[in-house]
Amino acid sequence: MEHDEPMSDDDRADDGDDDRDDDRDLAATPWPTDTVGLFEGLLSTRAIRRYRDEPVPPEALRAILFAATRAPSGSNRQPFRLVVLTDGPHAAEAKRLIGDAARRTWDAKRRNDGYEQGSGVRDDSPKARMARSMQAYVDDFDRVPALVLPCFVPYRDHPSPYDGASLYPACQNLLLAARALGYGGVITQWQALVDAELRELLAIPEGVLIGGTITLGRPVGGHGPVRRRPMGELVFEESWGEAPAWAVEPPEVTHTQAGPPRPTP
C-alpha cells in the first residue's frame, strides 16, 4: 500500500539553497513516474504535519504546483493564485508571522477544547496523539520546508459562497500531487490570524482572499488510509438524510469522530 519513496538522490543532486543556480533545463525534465494509483491516492493522502529538515527541490515544486494549476474552476477562469514561500526573506518572515499566530491559537485551543482532560491524559489516545502532533507542528512551523498561500482573485462584485469552488480544488490537487511525488502537506486557515501582515509583506492586493495556509515537505512517517466518518453519515440518496443501500465500507475502514474533541463533562 505504501509507495512513499521520494525522488531519487540523482533527481535531487542539484538542490541548492538558491534554485536559480539550477542549470538544468526544467522544460525538458519529464514529469515524475507514478508509483501510486489515482484511486489509492485519494484514500491515503493524510494530513502531513511533520517534515524532514530538507528543502522541496525546484523540480518537485514545479510538478506539484503544475498539478495544482490543472484543477477545474468556474468557466475555466482560474481565479486562483498560489504564492510559494521556501527560503527567501519573505518566506522566513511569513513563516514566523503564521507560526507565532498558530502557537498562540493552539495554546488557547489546547486548554479550551479539553485536550488535556479526559482521554487526553492517556498518552495513546487519539486526542493525546493529535495534541502532540499539533504541538510539534506549531513549534516547528518556522522551519516548514515550503509554505503555499492559495489566493482567490474575485471576478464578481460580491463574495459568493460558491467562490471556493474555484480555489479549493486546486489546493486539493496540490496536496494529492505532493503525495504522488513522495511529499506531503496539510491545509489550515492560520493565515487568517495575520491576514493584514501577510498582505503587506507579500504585496497581495486588497480584495484578494488569502484562502489557506498549506505547508509541504518530505514526511517523517508515511501516508496511509485516512480516518474519516462513516460514508453512510455523509452520503445521501434521493432525499436528505437517506443513506444509500450501496454506502457500505469494507470492514478494515476505521473511523474518526468529527471535529475537535468534545470537552469532557
Add this chain to the structure above:
Amino acid sequence: MEHDEPMSDDDRADDGDDDRDDDRDLAATPWPTDTVGLFEGLLSTRAIRRYRDEPVPPEALRAILFAATRAPSGSNRQPFRLVVLTDGPHAAEAKRLIGDAARRTWDAKRRNDGYEQGSGVRDDSPKARMARSMQAYVDDFDRVPALVLPCFVPYRDHPSPYDGASLYPACQNLLLAARALGYGGVITQWQALVDAELRELLAIPEGVLIGGTITLGRPVGGHGPVRRRPMGELVFEESWGEAPAWAVEPPEVTHTQAGPPRPTP
C-alpha cells in the same frame, strides 16, 4: 496516456434499475484496481459533459462517493453531505428542474457572451466547440446518469469565505475518483438557479448550502491533458506577481484563455 476502460462487464453484471435488488455483499467487494497514476490523473481529468446512456452502477457509486468522503476538511469536521440522484422520482424531478434552468441560462449566455459571433461562427474554433458541447449538455441534462449535489452544513454563526475549504476538496476527490474508475463528470453552479425548489424537493434543511451541481457518467469520448492557463501566470514565489524560475512547462502543454469568450468588438 489513456486508461479509460470502465469496470468490466462482469463487474457490472448485476446493474439493475433498482440497486436494492443487488444481492452481492458490497462490503466484501474490493475497491477497483488502479489503471491511472495519481499524478497523471491530476493532469488529465477533463470536464466530461457527454455521457453514454447507461447508469452508474452501485459499486461504482460506492467507490466514487467513498473517495469523495475521504477528502480533508477543517479540523476533520467533514461538514459536507453529498446528495446522490440517479433514477428515483426525486432524481428525475431534480434533473428536470436544473435542466430547465440551465437551458434558459445557457440560451441567454450564448447570445450575450458572443458565442455566435467572431470565431464562434467557425465550426472548428474552440469557441464553437465549447458552444456545441454546452448546448448538448443542457439539451440532454435530464438524462444525465447521476447527479450529485454537494452540500455544506454550517458550524459557525456566519458564512466564512473559508467554508469552501471543507466542501470543494470532496468535490474534487469525487471527480478524480470518477476518472479513476473510467467515468467522468463536471461541476457547475446551476443548482443556485433553482435553490428553493431543490431544497423543498429533497428536504435539504434551511441554512445548509447547496454548493454545486455535479453530473457523472461513462464518457462519450475520453479524458486527456486538460487545457489551462500557463503555470507562470498562476504561481508566484516570494511576492505577489513574481513567477518562480522553476515555473516552466513542458513544450507539449497547450493553454486556454481564462473565462468565457470575450464579445467580439
